[in-house]
Amino acid sequence: MKRNATAVLLLGVILTLVGCGREPSENMDSDLQQGIDAVESAIAEGVDDNAERDDSNMEDVREGSSADTVATPADFPESYDYGSGRVGDWSRDMMLKRLPEPNGNETVLNTAAEPSKIQTLYLWEEGNVPAETEFTEDMDGYFDTWEFRPYVTSIPVREGVTPKGAVLLMAGGAYQFRGNYTDSLPTAAALREEGFQTFIVDYRLHPYNQEEGALDVARAVRFVRKNADVYGIEPDAIAVMGFSAGGIQAGEFLMHYDEDVNGTVLDRLYVPDELDQIPAHASAAGMIYSFYGRLSVGNMDPDWLAEGDLPPTFYVYGTEDPFYSQFEEQYEVVRKMGIDTGRIVLNGWPHGFGSDGGWVKDYADWLEEVL
Template identity: 25%
Template sequence: MTKWLQRPQNETPLPLWNEDVPFLEAGDDANLPRLTPFFADTEDVASAIVIYPGGGYAMRADHEGAPIARWLNTLGIHAFVADYRVAPYRHPVPMLDGQRAIRYVRYHADAWGVDKARIGVLGFSAGGHLAATVSTHFDDGATTQADAIDGVSSRPDLSVLCYAVISLHEHRHKGSVENLLGANPDPALLDDLSNERQITAATPPAFLWHTADDEAVAVANSLMYAAELGKRSIPFDLHVYEHGVHGLGLATQDPHVGSWTKTCAAWLRVRKFC
């Protein structure tokens, strides 16, 4: 491709901040938050999706990152895998990294051939919690910021939530809560980050899928989020599969659950993302 000469090289990580990384421990270069681009093979201005792999806020699962980006590329969607910080970093660090990833893509949209009005998020498990968090905690950007990227909106235009952690109260995933908030979390933070409680009319549309017998993250998480979207007439697709272990990713080894990618692609077309 020659049209978008300012695009960075595919699969080469980019630092989300060049300096003054918020909350970064001195000398902790190993945990610099980064964004890895996977540009689709198109000259046209296209949609983009930021991916948050899961891992209980303790790690980031490889199979929920690059393989997902390459699948989105087949749909003509640009994809960006976010290396957001995890434990020992705690809230608000993952949320700030997640928001910054959206701002970063939107800030560079004109130079990269991205439609700044079609930037979504996709997350698995705890990464799904992060995707739901940035979908319910966002702002239009601060024009007074010295960093121009922070002046850009962090609101995603849609979310794809895959066996996502949603609530930090009922049906919580204990490991995610402890890694994100510590062993004795502030009740106010548990409320604020139980994303089914934070949905408003401004929350973007969502595609959700889960397996009914997920023993790690209860399907009730997706059901609660969908129910609250429905109460506010926010468009959503919800798909619950009868059987499947947690953490399937693309689920290529399971013909039934693996159909989620085809179903999600159809929904993304409805939302005019591809």
């Protein structure tokens, strides 16, 4: 992928960030706008061609390919059609398309897990969603309305396939939107072909914070662990992964909201239920053009990272990503901490390529080894 094509794609991404969803209002959360500004600034600066790069691990660098990118499976319902999965075929509408929501009030607590078909369930019971942010009806300018409830979409392996494990996916979108049809859904379909049960988490966006979204991820992990037998997996064979902001969200969960932490840590009015008795434990992480940290800022402090008792972590990113140097630095920090790591670097590829580029099978092979 040439530099000019990279610039066009990055420009498209930032235009999507700024203009997605409803028309922004004067009530738009200031933190959200700052996040957009940070991404816009990083993309405008691009990659410093004169910056020193560590070529000591060139075996991780490859020329990305779309040859094996998985298109929408024939057995997917029409509402889950994401097209070819290739970056060049993306459209603005596809970037902003929303996954179907659950029927009625079906939740992970009141509805049986269905391992043989795509299933969508709300993560929290109505009226018992832990939050510290007050999102009210008169607030607009956001991708989701104040009535939004986080949910999970399960995508089973093909009939007759013995699952190798489960992977929970979080799409990117700078916490302003969730790019499910460009990030998580195509990757879920590709991992399905590799024998993994997949679960897409529609976590909370702005005006909610990163901590509240981490509770959504934890809730989804608990649901999968509770139903490990139903899905044909070992309870510990669970990985979380995310793209850009979705990876940061996965990292926030692993750093501060896994195991026995529940909604009461943020909301004293939250009433724990039977699902909270299950440890929210994940055994691997995937950082797809992402890192442990905050929006646009990776954390390079090994002491801070050590606090999370992080699992094996796999990084995927392109050399033309505006956050390339941060990905490189954190990968080395995590590796030197003794954490099992994997990495694929796509030469000439930018930020935001979803499942494209030919990296998914290698990631799946790595998952099979560490889970």
